[in-house]
Every structure is written in C-alpha cells, then in structure tokens.
Amino acid sequence: QLQLVESGGGLVQPGGSLRLSCAVARFTSGYARIAWFRQVPGKEREGMSCISGSDGSTYYADSVKGRFTISRDNAKNTVYLQMDSLKPEDTAVYYCAATYYSGRDYLDSRRYPYWGQGTQVTVSS
Numbered sequence: 001q002l003q004l005v006e007s008g009g010g011l012v013q014p015g016g017s018l019r020l021s022c023a024v025a026r027f028t029s030g031y032a033r034i035a036w037f038r039q040v041p042g043k044e045r046e047g048m049s050c051i052s053g054s055d056g057s058t059y060y061a062d063s064v065k066g067r068f069t070i071s072r073d074n075a076k077n078t079v080y081l082q083m084d085s086l087k088p089e090d091t092a093v094y095y096c097a098a099t100y101y102s103g104r105d106y107l108d109s110r111r112y113p114y115w116g117q118g119t120q121v122t123v124s125s
Helices: none
Strands: 003-007 010-012 018-025 033-039 046-052 058-060 068-073 078-083 092-099 119-123
Touching: 003 092, 018 033, 018 092, 018 119, 033 068, 033 078, 046 068, 046 078, 058 068, 078 092
Parallel strands: 010 119
Antiparallel strands: 003 018, 018 078, 033 046, 033 092, 046 058, 068 078, 092 119
C-alpha cells in the first residue's frame, strides 16, 4: 500500500507561483502513475496532471497545460507540481494520488485508490 503526503500549499497572488510536493511513503518502483487533482467545494475532483512511474512520461489537462509542470525525484520519493501564472480560479484543495493502473484513463479519479490528505492553494490579491 502507498501513503502520500502533500505539502507546499498556501496563499499566492494572481500571476504568482507555487510548488507542491507529494512525498510517497513505502515507495515502490511498481506504481504506474502519480497524479495531481484539485477540488473546489461543491464540484467534482478535477485531474491536473500525472506522471508515469516507469518512464516518467507526463500528461496534462488542457486547463493547466503550459502553466503547470509535473516532475519527480526518485531519490527523494517525491513528485512535484510546479504551478506558474496562477489564477484565482486555481484556488482549490490539491491532492496527489497514486495507482497501479496503466490504462489510458490518465486523470480518471476512480482509477486512483491511494490519496493524500490534500493541501489548500488560494490565489487571491
């Protein structure tokens, strides 16, 4: 079983940047993907990006393509989400999640059984 812990959230002004971290405890090289999701109260959880555990390939939702960058540091068992050019509509609780599923549903939250506790990101002036 995988355990995930997010950090790095906070308050940032529009146009600013934040880097979220997802520490993967009990790390194994066998996981298929780690992804970042976000959720606003009253709305469904939205997938942002994911990274493959095998070859490091990445996938982005159109809403964040060009602004967010996912990366990993295997030595630190950590996956990052660099968020640039932040907008007020990026305000949400951000979660990282992991799966052993390797199909094409890259950002379907139902495919991810392991979740962190979430970290709040607020974009406001």
